[in-house]
Amino acid sequence: MVAILFIEDDRPIRESLERALTQRGHVVTTAVDGLEGLRRAVEDSPDLVVLDLGLPDIDGNDLVRMLRAISDVPVIVATARDAEEDVVRSLDAGADDYLVKPFSADTLDARMRAVLRRARGGAADVPLVVGGLHIDRRAHEVTLDDVEVTLTRKEFELLEYLARNVGAVVSKRELLAEVWAQPFGGGERTVDVHLSWLRGKLGESANEPRYLHTVRGVGVRLIAPN
Numbered sequence: 001m002v003a004i005l006f007i008e009d010d011r012p013i014r015e016s017l018e019r020a021l022t023q024r025g026h027v028v029t030t031a032v033d034g035l036e037g038l039r040r041a042v043e044d045s046p047d048l049v050v051l052d053l054g055l056p057d058i059d060g061n062d063l064v065r066m067l068r069a070i071s072d073v074p075v076i077v078a079t080a081r082d083a084e085e086d087v088v089r090s091l092d093a094g095a096d097d098y099l100v101k102p103f104s105a106d107t108l109d110a111r112m113r114a115v116l117r118r119a120r121g122g123a124a125d126v127p128l129v130v131g132g133l134h135i136d137r138r139a140h141e142v143t144l145d146d147v148e149v150t151l152t153r154k155e156f157e158l159l160e161y162l163a164r165n166v167g168a169v170v171s172k173r174e175l176l177a178e179v180w181a182q183p184f185g186g187g188e189r190t191v192d193v194h195l196s197w198l199r200g201k202l203g204e205s206a207n208e209p210r211y212l213h214t215v216r217g218v219g220v221r222l223i224a225p226n
């Protein structure tokens with residue numbers, strides 16, 4: 001799930017993409033011009049901004065610079081102009097990627113994932129530490145109290161996602177969307193099974209949790225034991 005701010009004055013485009021992205025499990029807010037877009041970017045702190053370069057009040061590239069001045073949020077510009085200099089100007093202004101209209105929701109979704117991967121890539125160099133858990137994302141290694149824990153790829157991704165959201169209750173639906181790329185749900189059993197394996201490898205159980213705490217009916221939370 002990604003919180004997207006979509007700044008677009010063309011109503012049919014705005015509404016159809018909003019619908020398509022919402023159906024993919026994303027949370028979408030929209031703005032019809034640059035000023036409203038700036039305000040929403042501050043108030044909603046989205047994970048990603050998609051903006052149309054041809055806005056009624058502010059030139060899209062100027063808007064990218066304004067956004068850059070206040071936040072590191074990844075920005076994808078959508079443009080009807082496919083002239084190379086426009087694209088270069090947007091990237092120079094600080095945009096992370098661009099799409100030439102018309103584009104499909106599938107294309108946008110794929111570009112969003114790529115941009116977010118790159119945006120999060122920088123932070124991936126830093127190990128995640130929760131209590132005695134040490135998660136080295138570059139080496140894909142986990143140690144618990146200095147003892148190496150061997151995890152499968154999915155178990156590692158599950159643990160890493162929970163550690164990135166340490167202290168927060170994460171729903172199974174969100175885990176399905178983020179770790180298994182299944183935003184439509186229906187695989188909660190898969191999450192349960194992997195959580196159970198992960199618990200086993202961390203030497204704990206659902207009844208006697210140390211790091212992985214089930215919040216009944218809501219989800220699971222990773223916290224450092226007292």
Ligand code: CA
Pocket residue numbers: 008009010052053054055056
């Ligand atoms: Ca426009």
